[in-house]
Amino acid sequence: MNCKMKRIVIVGATSGIGMEVAKMFLQNNYQVGIAGRRKERLDILKNEFPENCFTEVIDVTQVSATENLLKLIEQLGGMDVFFLSSGIGNQNMTLNPEIELATANTNATGFIRMTTAAFNYFSHNCGGQIAVISSIAGTKGLGAAPAYSATKRMQNIYIDALEQQAKMRKLNICFTDIRPGFVETDLLKYGKYPLLMKPKKVAKSIFWAVVKKKRRIIIDWRYKILVFFWKMIPNCLWKSLSIASQVQ
Template identity: 60%
Template sequence: MKRIVIVGATSGIGNEVAKGYLKLGWRIGVAGRRQEELEKFQALAPEKVEIQVLDVTDADAPEKLQLLINKLGGMDLFFLSSGVGSQNLQLDIRIELNTAKTNVEGFIRMVTTAFDYFRKQSGGHIAVISSIAGTKGLGSAPAYSATKRFQNTYIEALEQLSCMEKLNIRFTDVRPGFVATALLKNDKYPMLMHADKVASHIIRALNNKRHVATIDFRYAVLVFFWRMIPRWLWRNLPVRNN
């Protein structure tokens, strides 16, 4: 039986992906900050689900992730769905630094722990949720767009490191557009997607072992044209998240 560990599974996309893999018959290890929500998920299939309270911003997060892997009896696929983001036109330093703490510091903790595990196991699959926001610097959310670009680059670098060391580790960088989760404060975002539909796209992309998965096709088209916009024009566009 295949085993997946999902960090950030108490709500949103991570929770829906966990439900999807449960239906596929996988053993699931779920981690997040809220014990009550983890226990609710475990109650769906106690014989197939292991849980672990974990905060990616804490120094002991790698040890807790390894504990969850041990509870599960190993890991074939690691999926990181933990992240924060918000508009910050006022450049509130607390918001910017908190975003970096989760999306950079926490991201590094989790991904490197998974990489080291698969390095010792001679293979595995690492998948992360980044965002199409990493395509260009968004003036309405500087730290969010910058940290998502960081994640894109970090996964690309680890993929090269894996090849350099001749490791059989696969990577998938999942880049959704706007998804109706707690990260978004209202429903006025364009082309808003629902988490369950996004999860279906993600599971399909992971099964196909895609390197980069922009979800969905509408956002793939948007990103294609975003990349064509020259810097001088982009800086004069009033791009907002809502």
């Protein structure tokens, strides 16, 4: 392996935004380790980029995910950037507990499992970068998707906490929290959404945010404006709004 090539691990690279981000890094000659549950999807990318693509099946809800992540890092000969795209989300206006708990299991437990594994790896290996896709959905609690919006807020706060811990322990780890608006992926396949963005275009913005080590980005500019005003809505007014039924 060429030692000058940077090595990135992308978990959640089998579809949507994660897959497009993986393609961007593969096309830019990074050594890329990709993971997700669907092996056949991983193999398609591996066949397209046999030289610099490495694969491992990882289910973030399973305890074995940590060990499998380490196996993927070993295949790459080390890791410079850890990128987490895995996530699920559903609207849940009947408050089906199974949907809520499955969302928490992937977006909260799975998220913590993967980011702590990456953090601990970097703490023993001279540091690195942890980048995650959270969402603008964590801006306020969404009545139509309680677990989704709550877990996305948790992801934002968890990264803030890891950053502080890294500083307290004088570890050379930096963080990138990516917050997209609506993107046309499988996650949104049920329902109609306004201001939809193409995954390829979003992946391009994400690629540069990671390369430039941005701390936090909202994609795109329209959502930046929306979030700015959204944050200012007082809770006494927010609770009476029903606009959230279209928000993912």
